[in-house]
Amino acid sequence: TSLFDSVPQAPRDPILGLNEQFNTDPRPHKVNLGVGVYYDAQGRMPLLPVVAQVEQDLADQSAARGYLPIDGIHNYNLGAQQLLLGSTSSPLTEQRAVTVQSLGGTGALKLGADFLQSLCPNATVAISNPSWENHRALFEKAGFTVVEYPYYDANTRGLDFEAMCSFLEQLPDQSIVVLHACCHNPTGIDPTAEQWQVLAELLVAKQHIPFMDIAYQGFGTGLAEDAAAVRLLAEQGIPMLVSSSFSKSFALYGERVGALTVITTDAAQSPRVLSQLKRLARTNYSNPPTHGAKIVSTVFGQPERFQQWTQELQHMRERIQSMRQQLVVKLKEHGVVQNMDFILQQKGMFSYSGLSQEQVHTLRDEDAIYILDTGRICVAALNAHNIDTVAAAIARVLR
Numbered sequence: 001t002s003l004f005d006s007v008p009q010a011p012r013d014p015i016l017g018l019n020e021q022f023n024t025d026p027r028p029h030k031v032n033l034g035v036g037v038y039y040d041a042q043g044r045m046p047l048l049p050v051v052a053q054v055e056q057d058l059a060d061q062s063a064a065r066g067y068l069p070i071d072g073i074h075n076y077n078l079g080a081q082q083l084l085l086g087s088t089s090s091p092l093t094e095q096r097a098v099t100v101q102s103l104g105g106t107g108a109l110k111l112g113a114d115f116l117q118s119l120c121p122n123a124t125v126a127i128s129n130p131s132w133e134n135h136r137a138l139f140e141k142a143g144f145t146v147v148e149y150p151y152y153d154a155n156t157r158g159l160d161f162e163a164m165c166s167f168l169e170q171l172p173d174q175s176i177v178v179l180h181a182c183c184h185n186p187t188g189i190d191p192t193a194e195q196w197q198v199l200a201e202l203l204v205a206k207q208h209i210p211f212m213d214i215a216y217q218g219f220g221t222g223l224a225e226d227a228a229a230v231r232l233l234a235e236q237g238i239p240m241l242v243s244s245s246f247s248k249s250f251a252l253y254g255e256r257v258g259a260l261t262v263i264t265t266d267a268a269q270s271p272r273v274l275s276q277l278k279r280l281a282r283t284n285y286s287n288p289p290t291h292g293a294k295i296v297s298t299v300f301g302q303p304e305r306f307q308q309w310t311q312e313l314q315h316m317r318e319r320i321q322s323m324r325q326q327l328v329v330k331l332k333e334h335g336v337v338q339n340m341d342f343i344l345q346q347k348g349m350f351s352y353s354g355l356s357q358e359q360v361h362t363l364r365d366e367d368a369i370y371i372l373d374t375g376r377i378c379v380a381a382l383n384a385h386n387i388d389t390v391a392a393a394i395a396r397v398l399r
């Protein structure tokens with residue numbers, strides 16, 4: 001027998017599996033609402049004009065493609081920090097924020113998980129129920145025991161905040177709590193400002209370590225508004241990690257643009273933390289890729305480009321909001337009697353529709369409408385051409 005004879009088949013990624021099924025579906029009117037990306041009004045993944053212009057400038061410069069420093073482009077990291085924390089937050093003014101460029105938000109989560117594993121290998125990691133489908137596997141692969149805290153309440157189609165808090169109260173002190181900073185994936189439901197305040201006090205009292213995941217900054221209410229929870233927790237004077245992703249906000253999915261920020265409690269810790277993060281990066285992938293981070297740091301560094309980017313991001317955000325409004329109106333028009341206004345309250349690209357697995361399968365089989373088994377709909381994949389068909393079909397299965 002050879003070494004690889006005993007290798008078991010790993011489970012398929014559920015989302016990628018659904019995409020493959022969609023791609024081979026011959027029905028011309030098919031609609032894919034299972035994706036996790038932003039599509040424009042024409043149903044295409046956009047290349048943001050600001051990105052195209054910066055790429056042109058970079059191409060004109062014909063720069064050589066040397067290695068980046070292990071922690072990436074300095075101005076990229078500074079820009080990521082400012083976008084996250086604002087320019088006057090105490091971690092920034094007190095040199096308590098350490099940021100390294102990462103391979104997307106996923107790379108930031110893994111780098112942070114590996115760093116925490118070296119410090120507190122026996123800590124429990126708590127993720128929301130439900131959460132982004134990669135959270136559990138990522139923290140388990142890093143060596144942690146992962147538990148789920150209550151989050152979504154199917155009855156109210158909202159947050160089960162009491163159950164969430166009492167679960168976090170009962171966790172051992174100094175557990176690692178993974179929190180979606182805004183635009184919760186997959187439910188679209190975020191804590192309110194008052195609830196974040198309660199959570200902040202709870203985390204401090206329990207000495208829990210927040211690991212905030214912010215992959216949709218700018219898709220909820222606005223760039224600063226969507227960072228409010230990060231900024232609140234960053235002011236608590238507790239150790240904390242944040243993974244940022246610019247995959248969606250710059251539509252640079254394949255360029256792997258992310259950043260890990262560690263908030264220390266004393267400036268003296270910061271260089272040592274940075275040295276360990278660099279060591280982890282060095283032994284994993286040596287140094288991060290240049291192209292995407294060059295684009296993002298150029299945008300961060302030029303006020304007109306930055307302004308243009310915030311407008312293009314605002315356009316994406318407003319298009320999603322208008323799709324939410326139209327979906328609710330059209331569901332009513334097609335005879336849905338249930339109150340669907342929860343769709344308007346949800347933030348970001350996704351909506352937990354409340355559709356059952358059976359209803360989801362009917363939509364797939366009879367209407368060529370692809371939705372995740374959990375009922376998660378990508379609102380950013382709706383457009384003027386498909387929204388009426390989608391609303392009519394959903395209305396039919398809800399009857």
Ligand code: PMP
Nearest residue numbers: 036104105106132185215245247
């Ligand atoms: N966290 C969440 C909540 C996400 O939804 C995603 C992307 N789907 C990521 C992290 C990873 O982002 P990236 O593609 O930049 O690795």
